[in-house]
Amino acid sequence: MARIIKHRAVIQDNWQLLEQESGGSLPSDGDVVVPLELWMRERDTLSSRLGHIGVWLQTDADPSTIAQDLARFEVIAVRFASFTDGRGYTLARLLRERHGYRGELRAIGDVLRDQLCYLSRCGFDAFALRADQNPEQALSAFDDFAEAYQATVERPEPLFRRRLQPDPQRKAA
Amino acid sequence: MYRYDEIDQRIVDERVSQFRDQTRRHLAGELSEDDFRPLRLQNGLYIQRYAPMLRVAIPYGLVSSAQLRRLAHIARAYDKGYAHFSTRQNVQFNWPRLDEVPEILAELAEVQMHAIQTSGNCIRNTTTDHFAGVARDEIVDSFVWCELIRQWSTLHPEFAYLPRKFKIAVSGSAADRAATWVHDIGLHARRSAEGDGAEQGAGVDGAEQGAVGFRVIVGGGLGRTPIVGHAIREFLPWRHLLTYLEAILRVYNRYGRRDNKYKARIKILVKELTPAVFAHKVEEEWSHLKGGPATLIEEEVRRIEGRFTRPAYARLPPRDAFLEAMLAADKAFANWHRRNVHPHKVPGYAAVTLSLKRTGAAPGDVSAAQMDAIAGLAERYSSGELRVSHEQNLIFADVRASDLHALWREIKPLGLAAPNIGLLTNIIACPGGDFCSLANAKTIPVAEAIQRRFDDLDYLHDIGELDLNISGCMNSCGHHHIGHIGILGVDKQGEEFYQISIGGAQGADASLGKVIGPAFARERVPEVIEKLIEVYLAERESEEERFIDAVRRIGIEPFKDYVYGTNHQTPRRNSRQLAVA
Ligand code: SF4
Numbered sequence: 177m178a179r180i181i182k183h184r185a186v187i188q189d190n191w192q193l194l195e196q197e198s199g200g201s202l203p204s205d206g207d208v209v210v211p212l213e214l215w216m217r218e219r220d221t222l223s224s225r226l227g228h229i230g231v232w233l234q235t236d237a238d239p240s241t242i243a244q245d246l247a248r249f250e251v252i253a254v255r256f257a258s259f260t261d262g263r264g265y266t267l268a269r270l271l272r273e274r275h276g277y278r279g280e281l282r283a284i285g286d287v288l289r290d291q292l293c294y295l296s297r298c299g300f301d302a303f304a305l306r307a308d309q310n311p312e313q314a315l316s317a318f319d320d321f322a323e324a325y326q327a328t329v330e331r332p333e334p335l336f337r338r339r340l341q342p343d344p345q346r347k348a349a
Numbered sequence: 350m351y352r353y354d355e356i357d358q359r360i361v362d363e364r365v366s367q368f369r370d371q372t373r374r375h376l377a378g379e380l381s382e383d384d385f386r387p388l389r390l391q392n393g394l395y396i397q398r399y400a401p402m403l404r405v406a407i408p409y410g411l412v413s414s415a416q417l418r419r420l421a422h423i424a425r426a427y428d429k430g431y432a433h434f435s436t437r438q439n440v441q442f443n444w445p446r447l448d449e450v451p452e453i454l455a456e457l458a459e460v461q462m463h464a465i466q467t468s469g470n471c472i473r474n475t476t477t478d479h480f481a482g483v484a485r486d487e488i489v490d491s492f493v494w495c496e497l498i499r500q501w502s503t504l505h506p507e508f509a510y511l512p513r514k515f516k517i518a519v520s521g522s523a524a525d526r527a528a529t530w531v532h533d534i535g536l537h538a539r540r541s542a543e544g545d546g547a548e549q550g551a552g553v554d555g556a557e558q559g560a561v562g563f564r565v566i567v568g569g570g571l572g573r574t575p576i577v578g579h580a581i582r583e584f585l586p587w588r589h590l591l592t593y594l595e596a597i598l599r600v601y602n603r604y605g606r607r608d609n610k611y612k613a614r615i616k617i618l619v620k621e622l623t624p625a626v627f628a629h630k631v632e633e634e635w636s637h638l639k640g641g642p643a644t645l646i647e648e649e650v651r652r653i654e655g656r657f658t659r660p661a662y663a664r665l666p667p668r669d670a671f672l673e674a675m676l677a678a679d680k681a682f683a684n685w686h687r688r689n690v691h692p693h694k695v696p697g698y699a700a701v702t703l704s705l706k707r708t709g710a711a712p713g714d715v716s717a718a719q720m721d722a723i724a725g726l727a728e729r730y731s732s733g734e735l736r737v738s739h740e741q742n743l744i745f746a747d748v749r750a751s752d753l754h755a756l757w758r759e760i761k762p763l764g765l766a767a768p769n770i771g772l773l774t775n776i777i778a779c780p781g782g783d784f785c786s787l788a789n790a791k792t793i794p795v796a797e798a799i800q801r802r803f804d805d806l807d808y809l810h811d812i813g814e815l816d817l818n819i820s821g822c823m824n825s826c827g828h829h830h831i832g833h834i835g836i837l838g839v840d841k842q843g844e845e846f847y848q849i850s851i852g853g854a855q856g857a858d859a860s861l862g863k864v865i866g867p868a869f870a871r872e873r874v875p876e877v878i879e880k881l882i883e884v885y886l887a888e889r890e891s892e893e894e895r896f897i898d899a900v901r902r903i904g905i906e907p908f909k910d911y912v913y914g915t916n917h918q919t920p921r922r923n924s925r926q927l928a929v930a
Contacts, residue, residue, distance in 0.1 A: 262510030294506035336649040
């Protein structure tokens with residue numbers, strides 16, 4: 177991982193992502209994002225090592241399996257094998273809305289400019305774009321749409337409720 | 350018509366800009382075809398056999414004269430001068446140029462139209478009864494609920510990449526004219542009866558007697574695995590509509606199959622889990638969403654209702670002397686009136702079907718000139734709006750009884766007065782092999798050949814109510830499974846053949862047709878249809894017994910025997926002489 181988008185800015189990223197097949201050979205220090213299976217297997221060893229810890233999930237992961245551990249992660253990454261795999265969007269909402277996860281939620285894998293707006297509405301706040309994408313050019317995608325009808329992670333009240341509130345900020349926006 | 354407010358308009362405008370940029374990047378080589386395809390599909394753009402096809406949404410089938418004129422203009426300026434109304438209450442252009450599509454969308458946005466989610470694996474246009482708002486058996490005006498669903502589903506960030514396409518239909522009346530049993534989700538408006546709340550554990554959800562709610566049906570569908578849906582909730586109080594839909598979609602999005610596109614529709618998930626287990630998962634999911642911020646509020650329902658323009662109805666006598674005189678004097682008019690004019694809840698008004706099924710015209714096709722003419726007529730006769738029916742006809746919903754004769758005289762020369770609504774020649778057909786790259790066989794010439802065979806009006810009326818549907822392939826866009834007679838294009842060693850089924854039906858007693866036997870070559874189709882009709886006419890107990898009723902009573906065997914010649918006898922003639930005999 178090198179340059180990623182976080183909170184709508186391009187930043188240098190120092191997390192190491194551990195692949196599934198690496199067989200658990202962990203770097204001794206530094207911040208590392210481990211596969212869910214490894215976390216499940218070696219929760220205690222992982223917690224005691226130096227450096228921050230994150231976990232990455234496939235889109236079909238069941239978020240309730242890590243519901244008790246969420247506070248221990250600085251990062252949760254969801255890996256999209258294809259950007260058309262909609263399960264990752266639901267997974268993000270469940271992590272945020274159902275399980276109250278507050279740390280960084282990162283989309284990795286087949287992540288493209290044109291999905292950023294929806295992904296961020298579903299609760300992702302960091303994006304490691306596919307290698308051929310230009311993160312600077314992708315930033316404008318967050319502003320593709322100013323409003324959303326639905327209740328989202330970004331704006332938990334749906335438009336129809338927000339319309340009723342005399343909120344000067346919304347008018348200005 | 351629903352009128353956009355500023356925010357509705359801005360969302361559509363922003364989608365145009367977004368798509369313009371996506372198209373630009375694609376044409377500049379920055380966005381590969383693979384990355385672009387799902388994006389363009391979400392905006393109704395297919396690349397098919399001869400050219401792109403752009404599908405424009407007509408939300409719940411309601412369109413204004415101004416919008417229709419704009420469609421006519423687009424047909425002229427960007428296409429070959431005509432458009433095609435589909436069975437999904439959409440309109441399709443078959444020849445636009447890719448680089449011009451953003452322009453077309455910008456022109457549509459100016460009249461509050463768009464192509465958002467008209468294809469792709471997302472929530473599609475919600476469809477409803479074409480008599481919404483005027484039907485005598487109405488429980489609620491389904492347009493209001495469809496618009497609420499439209500807004501909720503438009504650019505829904507969580508459900509843009511579902512396993513497959515997803516279609517919702519709403520019926521607001523006692524009779525189901527929206528085919529709700531064969532949609533991914535079907536909603537039937539109901540008023541709660543005593544016990545509805547308690548039975549469902551709805552408790553304090555406002556299920557007081559007489560409150561509006563919905564029966565929720567899931568997992569119906571046509572296509573290669575036709576299934577009638579299952580009611581997973583008999584009464585859902587209206588406030589919970591959106592959270593409950595959200596729960597269904599979420600369960601589907603998480604667990605629907607993504608490994609095989611033929612098994613990816615929600616109906617397969619419901620079947621594999623069983624409806625009871627599926628319902629349980631939905632209820633579980635819903636328990637977290639229920640009562641949350643997406644719970645509907647009365648202000649919002651009223652706000653949406655208030656943004657619909659309504660015709661100002663005059664106080665008219667229930668019977669119109671001029672109409673009655675014309676009906677008595679003019680047989681052709683009376684014939685048309687019998688088939689194409691429908692009752693209206695306001696005295697002195699009627700709803701009228703303009704038939705797009707004139708023999709020789711492809712079902713659902715309209716020329717730019719016709720669209721302009723129809724737009725003008727709608728302004729003069731029906732408060733400037735019309736509806737597209739899923740039978741691919743157009744409806745003027747608010748015509749004064751005293752104007753019916755004048756309207757009929759005007760639409761006759763336009764070829765829109767074929768008095769065949771509900772009859773055999775009111776054929777529903779998908780575009781088929783002439784346009785669609787997925788087709789096994791052509792549909793339009795088959796429809797035309799059948800219409801020619803049955804061009805005797807008296808004969809047609811004698812046959813009575815009959816739905817005939819044709820699809821060019823298993824995708825079933827022509828809904829052949831629910832035609833009383835269904836015709837399906839199949840491929841037999843590279844040749845176009847047609848499989849025929851009977852006994853399908855839409856509506857409250859929906860059923861799926863049964864195939865009568867091996868498929869036929871195209872030339873033989875009209876003759877086979879005629880044989881089916883002969884058996885029916887011979888077997889029916891009375892004129893009241895429709896084709897579908899007869900099939901249900903006697904089964905498909907007698908039809909099969911006669912068509913395939915196991916029984917060489919001409920069917921016995923029943924009580925009465927036939928009109929053609
Ligand atoms: S049924 Fe088949 S041929 Fe007809 S429009 Fe649909 S996909 Fe095309």
